[in-house]
Amino acid sequence: MTAQSWVEGAAGSGFDVDHLPYGVFARSGEHPRVAVRIGDQVLDLSIVAAADMVDTHALFDQPTLNPFLAAGPRVWDSTRAWITGLLTDETERDLVEPALSPVDSVRMLMPFIIGDxxxxxxxxxxxxxxxxxxxxxxxxxxxxxxxxxxxxxxxxxxxxxxxxxxxxxxxxxxxxxxxxxxxxxxxxxxxxxxxxxxxxxxxxxxxxxxxxxxxxxxxxxxxxxxxxxxxxxxxxxxxxxxxxxxxxxxxxxxxxxxxxxxxxxxxxxxxxxxxxxxxxxxxxxxxxxxxxxxxxxxxxxxxxxxxxxxxxxxxxxxxxxxxxxxxxxxxxxxxxxxxxxxxxxxxxxxxxxxxxxxxxxxxxxxxxxxxxxxxxxxxxxxxxxxxxxxxxxxxxxxxxxxxx
The missing domain is CATH 3.90.850.10 (Fumarylacetoacetase-like, C-terminal domain)
Known part of the structure; x- marks a missing residue:
């Protein structure tokens, strides 16, 4: 069984840590950036990646998923493991909670730039x-x-x-x-x-x-x-x-x-x-x-x-x-x-x-x-x-x- 998230309402939902879909969001007056969804919350990856000094933090302070998509399977897998750890380890709450926002409080944008x-x-x-x-x-x-x-x-x-x-x-x-x-x-x-x-x-x-x-x-x-x-x-x-x-x-x-x-x-x-x-x-x-x-x-x-x-x-x-x-x-x-x-x-x-x-x-x-x-x-x-x-x-x- 996959470990459950400490985020309230996420455990057992369609957006628990066994999912973690990616999107791009914005709030009024702020630039768009990359997030994952956990339960009914949006996790701003640009904030937690910078705070956690993750090597790939620049991929998330972007208005589109394209740079992250281009990074390839090794980065996709390591990022997923890192996010899963953040959302299942209670000791990470102080780092993560300031970067969480209710999904209905943000505006979701086109997630990636489409070529063909x-x-x-x-x-x-x-x-x-x-x-x-x-x-x-x-x-x-x-x-x-x-x-x-x-x-x-x-x-x-x-x-x-x-x-x-x-x-x-x-x-x-x-x-x-x-x-x-x-x-x-x-x-x-x-x-x-x-x-x-x-x-x-x-x-x-x-x-x-x-x-x-x-x-x-x-x-x-x-x-x-x-x-x-x-x-x-x-x-x-x-x-x-x-x-x-x-x-x-x-x-x-x-x-x-x-x-x-x-x-x-x-x-x-x-x-x-x-x-x-x-x-x-x-x-x-x-x-x-x-x-x-x-x-x-x-x-x-x-x-x-x-x-x-x-x-x-x-x-x-x-x-x-x-x-x-x-x-x-x-x-x-x-x-x-x-x-x-x-x-x-x-x-x-x-x-x-x-x-x-x-x-x-x-x-x-x-x-x-x-x-x-x-x-x-x-x-x-x-x-x-x-x-x-x-x-x-x-x-x-x-x-x-x-x-x-």
Whole structure:
């Protein structure tokens, strides 16, 4: 069992010392800096690192996690051990308590600077559902889907931190019965419940990252909501894929959960032997993650997607991203794609929950399909913790504002 923290309310919570997610915070009139969360408190690492004369103290007096992410696994591990000691050893209270603040008393900021953003399509259940909706007379999955993790490059400049409002996008849309496209606000605005992965150590251009080296380059995970305008997407995506239907906003959690906190969450992937994957995509041992997601629409849970059902693993996504020699940089982000399970209540998008608008679902005592102005969506994540309980990953919230 992991030692418990002396911080009041932390022991047994989703933010005990078996979690310790990192973020960037600020108070009025102060510059942003790096913190970890313990219970309902934010620990200012810049203060305690300087007071404790830690060699890496300069990494924490920063407005972004990027310098810490770039420092690599040895620094990540030593920092985690140091913080755990501070928060479990009663003799450290005098040093630590002045650096603690209630989480609701500070403003959480974008935790890292994002270079490139790639979004995958790694759930067989989601991809099959979409295929059945839009290609009812064909096989649900396209021929390449089980041979490689399908993905596209997104727009990093419109990734926002949890709590940021999302303006309803406008663009071209064309109904099947219309002769010509029209311009206007999206009428089929959607969510995609995903998990995001954050690059720490960069790779060199021309070299690939093997699946076995996933943890040497990946710092941790964030919750991710890939807001999607389905009507804009449907008109534009042939022949080159997603563009304006996706690029207007993507929300991520303010807290980044390090991979070390997920040691108890690794699980076997669904079978990948029919067809067998190519050599560079093979993984040894458990490569999936047993992470549970809740999709909350205006205060009501409408779906519970399980990440453990994903067909492609995060290590395979990173390996495929770099197999052609493309490099990754510190702060790069990739999303898993919509997480959906085999049951109707496990679908991670409204598109699936209402089956393209044809089968409304109930939320708030009334029938719903796509997002309405004023709707608030919250994505919540939990995973098995190394202390025997469950950790609570950073949640992702966003409210829809009317089109401008």
């Amino acid at each position: 953003y790639v979004d995958f399509y790694a759930s067989e259940h989601h991809a099959s559902n979409v295929g059945r909706m839009f290609r009812p007379d064909q096989e649900p999955l396209l021929p390449n889907w089980k041979h490689l993790p399908v993905g596209y490059h997104g727009r990093s400049g419109t990734i926002v931190v949890s709590g940021t409002d999302v303006v309803r996008p406008s663009g071209q849309r064309k109904a099947p019965t219309d002769e010509r496209p029209t311009y206007g606000p999206s009428q089929r605005l959607d969510i995609e419940a995903e998990l995001g992965f954050v690059v720490g150590v960069p790779s060199a251009m021309g070299e690939r990252v093997a699946t076995a080296d996933f943890a040497q380059h990946t710092f941790g995970v964030v919750g991710l909501n890939d807001w999607s305008a389905r009507d804009l997407q449907a008109w534009e995506y042939v022949p080159l894929g997603p563009f304006l239907g996706k690029s207007f906003a993507t929300s991520i959690s303010a807290w980044v959960t390090p991979l070390a906190a997920l040691d108890a969450a690794w699980t076997e992937l669904p079978g990948q032997d029919d067809p067998e994957v190519l050599e560079y995509l093979r993984v040894d041992g458990p490569a999936g993650l047993d992470i549970e997601i809740e999709v909350v629409l205006d205060g009501e849970v409408v779906a519970r997607p399980p990440f453990r059902t994903m067909y492609w693993s995060p290590a395979q996504m990173l390996a495929h991203t770099t197999v052609n020699g493309a490099s990754v940089r510190t702060g790069d982000l990739w999303g898993s794609g919509t997480v959906s399970g085999p049951e109707p209540g496990q679908r991670g998008s409204l598109l699936e929950l209402c089956w393209g608008g044809k089968e409304p679902f109930t939320a708030g005592g009334r029938d719903r399909t796509f997002l309405e102005d004023g709707d608030e969506v919250v994505l919540r994540y939990t995973a098995p913790g190394t202390g025997g309980g469950r950790i609570s990953l950073g949640e992702v919230t966003g409210r829809i504002l009317p089109a401008h």
